[in-house]
Amino acid sequence: MKKESAARNQRKGKKAAVFGILGGMVIVLSACGSGSRKKEAEDRKAIADDYAQIMMLQDQDSQVYDQVLEEIGVYLEQPAPDKQEQLLELMENTIQDMEELTDSYVPYQVDQEFAKLLDENGISSAEYEMNANGRYQMLAMYIQDLTILEFYVESADYDEIAMDELDEAYKGYVENQKDMRGYNYTGVNYWFAGWEAEDVEYVKEQVLEQFLSFSVENPVWETERDAVEVRMNTYLNRIEERLDQSAEKLGEKQERLYELEKEVKGMER
16 A cells, blocks of 8 residues: 555656646746747837838828818819919929929838848838838829819819819819828738737827828728738729729810910910
8 A cells, every 4th residue: 555655646746747847838938929929019010110100201292282182172162363373372382392302202222121020020021112112103193183283273264164174173183082092091901911909009009090191981900911902902993993084085175275375375465
């Protein structure tokens, strides 16, 4: 009996030792996992902070464009020579400011260390850099749109048809801008779709909640990039469809207005 009791105690001792080793391993692994997650969260905050700086500038440009469109809408509701003059001054100054930004634009470049950080967190450094430099293309687009709208505003006092054409062009640009705001807002989701909920919350706080122009009516956060791309393509398809419809009309309208402008200037001499 004593031998059996001793053997039993010995087995219990071995079990306790094994459990003690396993428990220690669990603690070590848990500590390693916690440390790894902490570093990942810190890295992702660094990415989100850099991304926020990029997007705040693009959102700021979009807001300036929004404000000009808003003033065109005010002019269309109550057209008057003094309002037309004020509007043209605003448009000219805005175009000039944006041209200065494009002339002095320094391309964004991802350094080697940050590129590695992006790749480790599921973000293509090449795509990220391209998105950052999208600001230049957006500024060029705003300049082009405002130049066309400026032409319509200048021509608006020639005849009733010119005012109608300004109104039609204005409504098209408003719709396009609404979709561009939605596209850029939704695009944030694209970069961070696969991140942990805690990381996503930080992105929302630092980026989405800070936007003054980019927006959607019913925001939805997708966890898969494929789903985000579907939503983004919906915006782009609508914009492309409108551009295709207006491209043919634009040339005809501009030709008519140029001829009308010549006639008016001829009568003034």
